[in-house]
Amino acid sequence: MIKDTLWTLLAVVVFPGGLFAMALGLALKGVERRAIARLQRRVGPPLVQPFYDLVKLMRKRTLIPDTANRFVFLTVPLIGLAAMGVAAAMIPIPGFYQPSPLLGDLIVLFYLVSVPAVALMLAGSASGSPYGAIGFSREMAIVLAYEGPILLSLVAVALHAGAAMGQPIALNLSDIVNYQQQHGAFLFDPWLLPAFLTYLSFIPANLGIAPFDIPEAEAEVLEGPLVEYSGPPLGLLKLTSAIKSVVVIGLGVALFFPNGPDGIAGLVVFALKCVVMVLAGALLKAAVGRMRIDQAVLFYLKWPELLGVAGLVLVAARL
């Protein structure tokens, strides 16, 4: 029992949560920045720039505005980071790492993925800045818009995998991954195509990629909830978003395309899949501008929601 607990802690703090997810997330950010720069015919920063930025922020002073609620203002970044550390430990790396069942199942993961968004809302409202308040309301609007479709997508996959394995519903990610490794990826299953597309559409909104980077829009609300943050807390918030990109992409990989070799090669293939997704995100970011919040919410309530429902109906019809 104690050994299990220690291994789980290690998974949360060092690998694949914690340090590993931070490193991978920051590296992915570096790749993204470089790719966007190249798409815009700029040279772009070095790949390790996000690490430099983090180190710089960690060595700076923290300024807390007079209007801010000190306690919430300082704890919120920690909550977001902790949630993401645990979530990253729950993402299986196919052929290399299987999360301990102690950590929880798909439902826990679903809630953990929403924590950074909630943390950002709290951060925005705790900072006492009107820009933070606007960021708060925008973040809330967009979270409400994309939570529905993503839940539909997750349930569709869980139901499908469960039916295939003879359970009512499969909520253990490791089982879903193992099933796909033996019977082929869900990505190539036409019945799950709507669920996959729904998941794809959720990624840019959750990771704040254009055209859905509305809550943190720099040119409109000065990065919204982040406007009053400086120094280490800002660094933690940036780190949280870096890990979040690993978690969200990793979850997608686990749900739809976990196939790959065993051992260390599995880890490399996992990282490559993440890079491919990040490059696709960079392409999207470079190709479009930002939507207005009402347009984005309407978009999510229309298309991904519709796709999500269609995906669920398709899967349920075959049960």
Added chain:
Amino acid sequence: MKSFNMPVGPLHVSLEEPMYFRIDVEGEKVAGLEITAGHVHRGIEYLTAKRNIYQNLALIERVCSLCSNSHPEAYCMALETIAGIEVPERAQYLRVFADEIKRVASHMFNVAILAHVVGFESLFMHVMEAREIMQDTKETVFGNRMDLAANIIGGVKYDIDAAQSAYIISQLDRLEPLLLNEIIPVYETNATIQSRTRGIGRITREHCIEYGLMGPVARGAGHGYDVRTAAPYAVYDRMDVEVITYPDGDVWSRAMVRLKEVAASIRLLRQCLRDLPDGATDAGPLPFIPAGEAVTKVEAPRGELVYYVNTDGTDIPARVKWRVPSYMNWDVLHLMMVGEGISDIPLIVNSIDPCISCTER
């Protein structure tokens, strides 16, 4: 719904210059705003009464960077009117040339910032890169990227020879297809640009007349007033000036007016080079500038720029006063912004292309 007060500026990433708005926000909508000016007041009008006529030329060139040719041009025209100086024809053409090359760079800068404000960074980079062709041309011809220092009393300070003329035409040949085949179609058809800028910040032609709006802001609402055709100066009466108007009066129309004016300005630049007559580029030794006063106006990139110069027979002008188009244009922000979303605030401010350093000088 709870309303609160949001400050925009004086330093804000999407405002190019310091401008301060206190905006009453209800939810995501603007309920009212208060404009506070004066952050870049440098007392330039006062300084003009402390310097002599030639020092003022250098000073006035530095009122603002994007319209840095229109100010000295209007100032020189006023002094030429007072002293009755005849500006040679070649110099008149070269003045038009400098005017139009600045208009191209100014308008392209503004539409690029529009792309930046809607978060379309690739388009921003693309337009700025196309604009860079014009910046290179300015640097080659005038030796400067922004302040051209082209105008002097009685003419211009620069000349274009055959080699330079060929170089400028080759640069225009590079810019024109980029503009006509890529940039204008993108602004006309791109879904992001369309959905973010159409129907936003609307004004009507009646508002233009009521508020005395100028330049692309007025022309974007169907009010076709352009000093170059209404009261031609230099050799604009011999040029094929197109007055471009769009009927809708929204952010998109103003951007389109600017883009189409860039294309028109490129044609004017070509016409200038083609028709450029031989002769002197300045009026030679200048006469004594007597006591007198004159009012002149030119079409700056942002609209009508009016100069009043009063001399008392000394070499220090008694009074130099100017009225810039942004002075009228920014008052209409009250009208444009109320009822729009807060995400459209920077877009609307950018769409009137306010020149704060001209207005507050």
